[in-house]
Structure formats: structure tokens, C-alpha cells
Amino acid sequence: MANLATYCFTAALITMSVAAGCYLFHLVSRLRVRATQLQTTAGTTTGATVTVGGATGPADSEAGRFGGLLTWLAFAFLIAWLVFRWSVTGHAPYSNQFEFATAFTLGMTGVFLFFQQRYQVRTLGALVVPAAVLMLVYANSLPDRILPLIPALQSPLLTIHVAMAVIAYGTFATAAAAAALYLLNERGQIAWLPKPAACDEIAYKAVIIGFPAQALLLMLGALWASIAWGRYWGWDPKETAALVTWLIYAGYLHARVLRGWQGRGAAILLLLGFAAVLFTFTGNHFLGGLHAYGGL
Amino acid sequence: MAQTTISLRPRQVDLVDRVWRVASSVRLGLTLIGLVAACTFIGTLVPQASNAGLYDAVAYANWLDFQRERFGVFGSLVTLFDALGLFNIFQSWYFRVLLVALAMSVALGGILNRVPRIWRGAMHLPPIRVGERLFEVHESARHVAADAAPAAARAALTGALRARRYRVVDEIDGDRTYVYADKHRFGIFGTFVSHTGLILVLLGALVGSVFGWRDDVFTITDGSTRPIGFGTDLAVRNDLFVDEYDPATGQPSDFYTDAVLLRRAGDGWEEIRRHRIRVNDPLDHNGVVVHQAFFGPATVLQVKDNQGNVMFRDGVAMPWRNPDGRPLGWVDIPAGRFPIPLSVFIIGRVPGGPAADPAIKPGQVAVEVYPAGRATPDTLLFRQLLDLGTPAVLMTPTGRPLLEFTFERERQFTGLNLSYNPGLPLIWTACVLMLVGWSAVFYFPHRRVRAVVAPGATGGSRVSSAFISRLDLGAHREHESITGDVAARLRAATLAGAPAGISQPDLIV
Numbered sequence: 065m066a067n068l069a070t071y072c073f074t075a076a077l078i079t080m081s082v083a084a085g086c087y088l089f090h091l092v093s094r095l096r097v098r099a100t101q102l103q104t105t106a107g108t109t110t111g112a113t114v115t116v117g118g119a120t121g122p123a124d125s126e127a128g129r130f131g132g133l134l135t136w137l138a139f140a141f142l143i144a145w146l147v148f149r150w151s152v153t154g155h156a157p158y159s160n161q162f163e164f165a166t167a168f169t170l171g172m173t174g175v176f177l178f179f180q181q182r183y184q185v186r187t188l189g190a191l192v193v194p195a196a197v198l199m200l201v202y203a204n205s206l207p208d209r210i211l212p213l214i215p216a217l218q219s220p221l222l223t224i225h226v227a228m229a230v231i232a233y234g235t236f237a238t239a240a241a242a243a244a245l246y247l248l249n250e251r252g253q254i255a256w257l258p259k260p261a262a263c264d265e266i267a268y269k270a271v272i273i274g275f276p277a278q279a280l281l282l283m284l285g286a287l288w289a290s291i292a293w294g295r296y297w298g299w300d301p302k303e304t305a306a307l308v309t310w311l312i313y314a315g316y317l318h319a320r321v322l323r324g325w326q327g328r329g330a331a332i333l334l335l336l337g338f339a340a341v342l343f344t345f346t347g348n349h350f351l352g353g354l355h356a357y358g359g360l
Numbered sequence: 361m362a363q364t365t366i367s368l369r370p371r372q373v374d375l376v377d378r379v380w381r382v383a384s385s386v387r388l389g390l391t392l393i394g395l396v397a398a399c400t401f402i403g404t405l406v407p408q409a410s411n412a413g414l415y416d417a418v419a420y421a422n423w424l425d426f427q428r429e430r431f432g433v434f435g436s437l438v439t440l441f442d443a444l445g446l447f448n449i450f451q452s453w454y455f456r457v458l459l460v461a462l463a464m465s466v467a468l469g470g471i472l473n474r475v476p477r478i479w480r481g482a483m484h485l486p487p488i489r490v491g492e493r494l495f496e497v498h499e500s501a502r503h504v505a506a507d508a509a510p511a512a513a514r515a516a517l518t519g520a521l522r523a524r525r526y527r528v529v530d531e532i533d534g535d536r537t538y539v540y541a542d543k544h545r546f547g548i549f550g551t552f553v554s555h556t557g558l559i560l561v562l563l564g565a566l567v568g569s570v571f572g573w574r575d576d577v578f579t580i581t582d583g584s585t586r587p588i589g590f591g592t593d594l595a596v597r598n599d600l601f602v603d604e605y606d607p608a609t610g611q612p613s614d615f616y617t618d619a620v621l622l623r624r625a626g627d628g629w630e631e632i633r634r635h636r637i638r639v640n641d642p643l644d645h646n647g648v649v650v651h652q653a654f655f656g657p658a659t660v661l662q663v664k665d666n667q668g669n670v671m672f673r674d675g676v677a678m679p680w681r682n683p684d685g686r687p688l689g690w691v692d693i694p695a696g697r698f699p700i701p702l703s704v705f706i707i708g709r710v711p712g713g714p715a716a717d718p719a720i721k722p723g724q725v726a727v728e729v730y731p732a733g734r735a736t737p738d739t740l741l742f743r744q745l746l747d748l749g750t751p752a753v754l755m756t757p758t759g760r761p762l763l764e765f766t767f768e769r770e771r772q773f774t775g776l777n778l779s780y781n782p783g784l785p786l787i788w789t790a791c792v793l794m795l796v797g798w799s800a801v802f803y804f805p806h807r808r809v810r811a812v813v814a815p816g817a818t819g820g821s822r823v824s825s826a827f828i829s830r831l832d833l834g835a836h837r838e839h840e841s842i843t844g845d846v847a848a849r850l851r852a853a854t855l856a857g858a859p860a861g862i863s864q865p866d867l868i869v
Binding site: 182183211212214215216218219221265268269272275276279280283286287288290291292293294295296297298299300301304305307308311312314315318319321322325347351 | 386387389390393394396397400401403404405408410411450565574606609611612613614615638639640642649651653777778779781784787788791794795798799802803832833
């Protein structure tokens with residue numbers, strides 16, 4: 065079973081890498097389509113149109129479709145890794161940095177696939193999937209030894225507390241990608257990129273999943289700390305870093321209704337928020353604290 | 361009697377209004393969120409003294425020196441950080457002021473200022489009739505033309521809307537029917553619920569900090585009993601502490617305390633309940649919670665006076681480490697037959713094999729005796745290595761015996777956390793409120809549709825509709841679904857009622 069988990073991890077890494085290449089090729093092909101359009105009669109649009117909340121763009125490409133299929137396959141491999149690793153360890157595979165980095169990738173990929181399916185915006189994959197590959201490469205560099213769970217982590221709350229992080233961080237990754245695309249095409253003049261309104265909507269829809277998930281992560285962590293240590297909040301660096309992340313997204317949700325902060329300001333907050341996610345994720349390497357066991 | 365009226369001059373009204381606008385503004389709330397986030401980020405990066413478990417000013421000063429070494433070439437920043445309170449930022453006055461300001465902003469801006477507008481939006485019906493130009497220019501406008509009579513078209517539209525749980529209100533004006541439909545109009549009230557939750561969290565934290573208490577270093581040697589204190593009549597007896605290790609890795613796999621909770625009964629104790637306390641399975645009695653936290657070595661020590669009376673006989677936990685890395689514990693012995701109270705320090709050997717500590721051999725501990733509360737090198741009264749089972753005597757300078765110390769046996773101690781937090785119910789309630797509130801706001805957005813049913817230009821009828829709330833993908837798809845359903849209902853109505861030869865209605869323009 066442990067070997068099966070390793071094979072699935074490796075398969076996911078390879079498949080995701082190829083998928084990333086396909087998405088990047090898709091991006092290039094959209095650029096070429098647009099260049100070709102500019103050379104033809106003005107106003108002529110070739111191929112089917114894709115509508116996203118009123119926004120339109122050129123059609124999908126073979127590379128994009130192949131990238132989508134491969135990403136689904138990589139996602140399936142990651143699910144299989146989760147199942148096999150869980151059956152070997154006897155608990156949810158979230159107890160060390162390697163396991164959580166892989167689970168983070170699972171969340172990132174799953175959320176991206178959901179939004180790609182719903183909004184038919186493959187360009188998002190050109191940002192999210194390479195990021196997922198980088199996360200898997202990072203996970204691959206970490207020790208993946210299976211060790212017994214230390215007493216402090218022997219609780220059913222491990223599963224749901226960290227699962228919330230997987231969901232939250234995954235959605236914030238998609239939101240950040242949408243924000244980046246928004247900023248790249250703020251005026252909507254780049255036809256081969258999704259329209260700003262579509263990017264804004266995708267980002268918002270991602271955050272309204274991630275924000276409560278991040279809050280639930282903090283709440284379940286508080287509940288667990290209260291049970292284990294008698295203190296629901298101890299200003300531990302991991303706790304405070306997660307709180308900073310949550311506050312940034314709270315700021316984003318308020319900024320969206322504020323004149324002068326809509327659009328660009330909100331998008332910048334999303335990028336800042338994802339930077340906070342990465343800081344929270346990696347911070348225990350240098351910040352220490354009670355979460356430092358297992359490198360979480 | 362002449363009546364007097366008091367009225368505010370315009371400038372006063374203007375000032376109050378301005379203060380209210382600022383205090384309840386989203387911009388202020390966003391600023392406060394940013395400041396709290398910034399302080400929290402600083403507290404994440406800068407080492408916090410509160411996490412170091414420091415107990416007095418001397419320990420804090422030593423800790424600052426340690427930080428100067430860690431900061432290296434930036435060591436001079438330590439003094440600045442200390443002056444700014446950055447090493448205790450979460451307990452600083454300015455952080456607390458920010459939290460209070462945030463709570464007020466949430467109350468004023470998040471709740472009170474928005475109640476009238478949101479209440480109106482949910483409870484009051486807008487005018488049903490609108491200008492039909494809306495259906496020509498609105499980006500979401502859709503039209504369905506059919507051969508069916510306007511009455512059938514109206515029925516199809518209202519049926520399609522009601523099937524999707526819309527509240528439908530219509531108004532007939534001549535040959536036209538104007539329709540207003542909405543759903544989830546109460547979802548926005550979730551914002552009041554979630555913001556109330558936020559305030560409750562802060563209130564719960566305040567209640568806990570004022571009325572709660574905790575002890576993070578509550579140690580009990582195996583077989584010993586220790587009162588909890590804090591005004592309770594409770595004590596905990598450690599019947600047995602067990603620690604287990606994984607044979608492959610040597611890591612602790614489990615550790616627990618078979619504990620008995622006791623209540624004062626006369627001069628003794630009566631048993632309330634027994635519980636095996638593990639890290640994630642504390643003992644909870646009416647809000648007093650005992651958690652398994654840590655463990656370590658302990659020494660059973662006996663102290664007798666020169667008459668042979670036992671002044672102390674119990675386990676002394678050694679949870680601390682001295683600068684040499686040796687386990688360290690102490691016990692205070694009150695004055696009695698001995699004229700002054702004493703602090704007796706027990707120092708164990710450095711953990712490891714026989715060669716780990718040449719100064720203190722296996723089966724030995726060191727004991728140091730000081731006047732209570734004055735443990736400094738120049739107040740040391742007595743220092744002696746104790747062999748297991750062999751008494752050592754503290755003598756006067758003239759050779760008269762004063763006290764006898766005996767190292768009776770080695771034991772383990774269990775380290776427990778005690779806590780009592782009456783704010784917890786508020787905290788958990790607040791969490792539920794926040795989740796419920798956000799779910800209502802995010803997942804049940806207020807959806808509003810306007811429509812008009814009018815006679816068609818060439819006969820039949822025409823249904824025009826527009827989605828007038830936020831037009832996101834979900835709303836777009838819902839609108840498409842509604843218009844598709846209207847068309848299907850009209851088709852069915854036409855087929856059911858029309859003789860052969862009548863053309864099919866147009867679908868969607």
C-alpha cells in the first residue's frame with residue numbers, strides 16, 4: 065500500500081507536469097488565434113464562442129482539452145494517493161509537511177477543476193496547474209517516512225481541521241490565479257485572456273468557499289487546542305499566520321463594495337492573501353511554535 | 361407654563377452625522393482590519409515573550425539578552441522592539457484598543473448602520489410596474505414570443521418562477537401584466553448574524569480573560585495529591601502515570617494519567633470521579649478542565665527536623681532545566697519548627713547513560729536549600745549530593761543538626777494544564793453564528809426578476825424578463841432556465857389548445 069501511494073504520487077507529478085505544459089501551450093495557441101484574427105477581416109470571429117457571465121472569448125484548443133483531461137487524471141492519482149496513504153497510516157495523511165503539501169496540491173487541483181468546469185476558463189489552468197506542479201516538486205523534496213502519530217495529533221479533529229486548510233488554500237490558489245489574470249487584462253483589451261468581469265466573478269466565488277473554510281480551520285483549531293491544551297487561542301505563530309490570512313480575505317470581501325477598491329484593489333488583496341497562505345504553509349520551518357511537530 | 365424646546369444647531373447635527381458616518385463606514389472597518397492584520401503579522405514574525413513561558417522580570421531580561429544574540433548584527437533593534445511592545449504585541453495596549461475599535465466598527469458599520477436599508481430591501485415591495493425600456497437595454501433581457509394568449513403567457517411565467525421558489529407579485533395594467541419576483545430576500549440578514557458572532561468572539565475572549573484562570577505547570581508526582589486552588593475545593597490525585605514509546609522510533613506513542621478528582625470533605629478528600637487523562641481526552645468537571653500536557657522525572661524527598669518530625673514527605677516534580685541541562689524542581693517548606701520558610705531545590709542528573717553526568721551519578725540527586733523567595737548564590741544555606749536512601753543532615757556552624765534530607769526514591773510526575781474559561785460557550789456560539797451568517801449571505805443571494813407580459817406585435821403574447829440583481833454565472837444560468845421553462849410551458853399550452861396547422865411559437869430571441 066505504501067508503494068502504491070508512492071506510485072500514485074509520482075504518476076500525479078508526471079501527469080500534472082504534462083498538463084501544465086498543455087495549458088501553457090493552450091495559452092500560446094490563444095495568442096496565435098488572436099493574432100490570426102487581427103489579420104483577417106475586422107469583426108469576424110471564428111469558431112464557437114464561450115460565454116461566461118456575459119464575457120466571451122475565443123474557442124478552446126486541443127492542447128487545452130488535453131490539459132484538462134490530464135489534470136483530471138492527475139487529480140484521480142492524488143485521490144488514490146490519499147486513499148492508499150490513509151490506509152497505510154491509519155489516519156488522514158496530514159501529519160507532516162510532505163503529506164500536507166500533497167494534500168494542498170489535491171485541494172488546489174480539485175478546486176481548479178471545479179471552476180474550470182463551471183466557467184470554462186482554461187486559461188486559469190496556465191497559472192494554477194504549474195503552481196500545483198511546483199507544490200508537488202516541493203513535496204517530493206521532503207521526507208515521506210511514515211511515522212506513528214504523536215499523542216497530540218491523535219484526534220479525529222486532525223482530519224477535519226486540516227481538511228479545511230486543504231479546501232481553503234486550494235480555493236485561494238484559484239482566486240489568486242483569477243486575480244492575476246484580472247490584473248493582466250484589467251481593461252479587457254487582451255482578447256486571448258478572460259474578461260475582467262469573469263475573473264472577478266471566479267475570484268469572488270472561490271473566496272466565498274475559501275473564506276468560511278479558513279474560518280472553520282481557525283475554529284476547529286481553537287476547539288482542538290481547547291480540548292488538548294486548555295487554551296483555544298495561544299497566539300502561536302501558525303495560529304496568528306492563519307489569522308492574518310483570514311483577515312486579508314475579510315478585507316477583500318469588504319473592499320469589493322468600496323469605491324476605489326473594486327477591481328484592481330480587490331485583486332491585489334487576493335494576491336496578498338495567497339502570499340499569506342504560502343507564508344502560513346511554510347512558516348513553521350522558521351517560526352517554530354506548537355505546530356512545529358511534523359513540520360506542519 | 362411656557363414650553364421650551366431644545367434643538368441642535370445645524371453645525372452640531374452636521375458633526376454628529378459626520379462622526380456617525382466615519383464610525384460606521386466600511387472604509388474605517390477595512391482600515392481597522394488592516395491594522396489588526398499588520399499587528400498580528402508583526403507578532404507572527406517577532407518572537408513573543410508570552411510564548412516563552414517567562415515568569416518574572418529577571419527571566420524576561422535574560423530572554424531579551426538571548427534575543428539580542430539571535431538578532432546578531434540587528435541586536436540593537438531589540439531595545440527598540442521592546443520599547444514599542446513588539447515582544448508582547450498581543451497584550452499591548454494599542455492592540456487591545458484596535459480590537460475594541462474593530463468591535464465598535466462591526467457593531468456600528470456592520471450592523472446598526474445597515475439595518476434600515478437591508479430591512480427595507482427585504483420587507484418592502486418595490487413598485488411592480490417599470491418602464492419597458494428596461495427590457496430593451498438591460499444586458500440580461502430575454503424575450504419569449506408565443507402564439508398563446510397573454511393569460512397563458514402570464515400563467516407560464518408565474519409558474520416557472522414559483523417552481524423555482526420565487527415570491528411572485530404581479531400587477532395588471534390594461535393589456536399588460538407587470539411581474540416582480542424575488543427569492544432569498546432574507547439571506548442578507550445573515551450579515552447581522554455573522555457580525556454579531558464577531559462581536560461575541562471578542563466578548564467571549566474578554567469574559568474568559570477576566571473571569572477565567574489557568575495553570576500551565578500543574579505537576580503531580582505518581583501517587584501524590586495536589587489541590588487545584590483558584591478558590592476551588594478540588595484536588596487531583598495521580599494514581600498512575602504511564603508513558604509508552606514506539607519501539608522503532610523511540611518517540612512517545614502514548615502517555616496518560618489515571619487521575620482521581622477529589623473534593624474537600626472535612627479534613628480529607630472525597631472522590632468525585634476517575635478519569636484516564638490523555639492529551640485529547642481531558643477531565644472536565646463543571647468547567648474546570650484538567651488536560652494532560654507533559655511529564656518528567658520526580659524525586660520523593662523527605663525532610664525531618666532535629667526532633668525527627670517529618671516536615672515534608674512527597675514527590676517533587678522536576679519539570680525545569682538549569683543552565684547545565686539538569687532537571688530541576690523545588691518545593692517550599694513553610695516555617696514551623698524551623699524558624700524560617702525554606703525553598704528546597706532538587707537537581708537531577710543530565711539524562712543519558714552513566715557517563716552523561718560525572719558530577720551526579722545514577723541514584724543521586726543534588727539538594728540546595730535557600731530561604732524561601734531568596735534563592736541567590738549568597739543565600740545558599742545547604743548543598744549536598746544525596747544518595748538514594750541515605751539521609752544528609754544540615755548542621756549549624758557549631759555542629760548541631762538542624763534538618764535531615766532523604767532521597768527516598770525516583771518517580772515520574774505528570775504535567776497537567778488546568779483551565780477554567782466561562783467565555784467558551786460564547787466563543788462556540790459565536791463560531792456557529794458566523795458560519796450560519798456567512799452561509800446565508802454567500803449561498804443565498806437575493807435574486808430579483810422583473811418581467812412584463814404584453815400582446816405580441818403580430819398576435820399572441822410576448823414575455824420579456826430581466827434579472828435585476830447581481831448578474832453572475834449562477835444568476836445567468838437561472839435566468840436562462842426560467843426563460844427556457846416559460847417557453848416550454850407556452851409550447852405545451854399551445855400544443856394542448858391549438859388546432860392542427862398553427863405554427864410553433866418562437867423560443868428565445
